[in-house]
Amino acid sequence: MKPLLCLLFVAVYSVVAGPIDLIDGKYPRFFDYEDEEGNIHKVDLLEPVDMELLEEIQRNPANNEYHLFTRRNPNSYQRLRINDANSIRSSHFDPRHPTIVISHGWLSNMKTNLNPVIRDAYLRLKETNVIVLDWRRLALAPYPTAARGVPDIGRGLGQFLNFLHRTTGVPFNTIHLIGFSLGGHVVGNAGRYLGGRIARITSLDPAGPLWSNNDQRLRPSDAIYVEAIHTNGGVAGLGIGTPVANVDFFPNGGKSQPGCYTPICDHNRAWEFFVATVPRPNHLMGRRCANMQEVNRDNCNGPTFPLGNTYLNKRGSGIFRVNTGRRYPF
Structure with a gap:
């Protein structure tokens, strides 16, 4: 599987003339990013x-x-609308099957690479309601505005899931929220709105810039089980790089990834690692670490625990290092 690009940041940070202003003591105020078409923006x-x-x-x-995909419509979505019960009842949504919701990150939309890749992996595995959240209205705004609005996007998702529950009876403990980068904080806020009753949240390299000291970031209490996969959390990294969940995985140390030569590649590895575990639930095993020093030195000696997979009743705690290969399935 070739590395796939999502819309986020560029590999090289750009510092303007004059003193360097670090945000949260870690991020340069000014930097460049590269979009999916290769365009560079400030x-x-x-x-x-x-x-x-x-x-x-x-x-x-x-x-x-909200775009629904099932095995009855694996490639063409049915749009579900909040406060429109008919849009739910006339769709292929089946409350007897597990429901996953995928949230993209900044400058992305429902067509961004991770959405169809995760969707297809689930639908090949089992009957699933796959709902792709498209929040492009805000995601296309400048980064500080998009980041500031993440809690509102998350609350909107929580309101929709509550409506879905009231309309169909779908249990909250059969719902799994998956979010990438800024989307990793979106799903946290959605779970928080619902009082932590969602079965599981998987946050894929949750965004770092403007989130280190942000009290609206992902929390362990946002679902019954919350995990984060950190792949680009070094100095000025695109991910937050610190434990934020019940279980935090740091593949290859959590800063840079084998086979990657840019931060955007490192960042995207989080969802690529996750996809590799959908059909292979124990494919990438982490080793529990006592602290981040052990993560960095690769000398963790605790019990093992699987990264990713699709289990709704997954439970665990702690920080784990996972060592992987250079290319899919890693």
């Missing part, structure tokens, strides 16, 4: 947020779009 982490857009997002949770 980011200023202290850029004023677009309050008008944020207020509109707060007022209207219907800005979130």
Whole structure:
């Protein structure tokens, strides 16, 4: 499997003339990012947020779009709408099957690579309701505005899942939320809105810039079981790089990945590792570490625990290092 690019940041950070301003003591204020078409854009982490857009997002949770895929419609989605029971009842949604929700990150949408790849992996494995959240209305905004609006996107998702539960009776303990980068904090806020009743959250390299000291970031209490997979959490990394969940995996130390030569590749490895475990639940095994020093030195000696997989009743705690290969299935 070739590395697939999602929309996030560029490999090389750009510092403007003058002193370097570090945000949260770790991130340069100014840097470049590269989009899926290879276009380079400038980011200023202290850029004023677009309050008008944020207020509109707060007022209207219907800005979130929910696209359902099942084995009956694996390639063409059915749109589910909050407060529209008929859109649910007339769809192929089946509350007897597990439900997963996938949330993309910044500058992305439902077509971004991780969505169809994770979707197809689940539908090949078993009957599943796969719901792809599209929050492009905010995700296309400058990064500081998008980051500021993440809690509202998450609350909107929580409201939708509550509506889905009331409409179909789907149990919260059969729902698994999966989010990448900023989406990794979106799903945390959704689970928090529902009082931590969701079965499981998997956060794929949750975003780092503007999140180190952000009290709206992912928390261990956001679901019955919360895990995070950290792949680019070094200095100025794209991921947060610190434990934020019940179980935190640090593949290859959690900063850079074998076979990658840019931070965007390292960042995307989080969801690529996860996909590799969908058909192979014990494919990537972590070794429990006593602290981050053991993670960094690769001398963890605790019990093993599987990264990823699809188990709704997965339980565990601690930090784990996982050593992988250079290419899929790693």
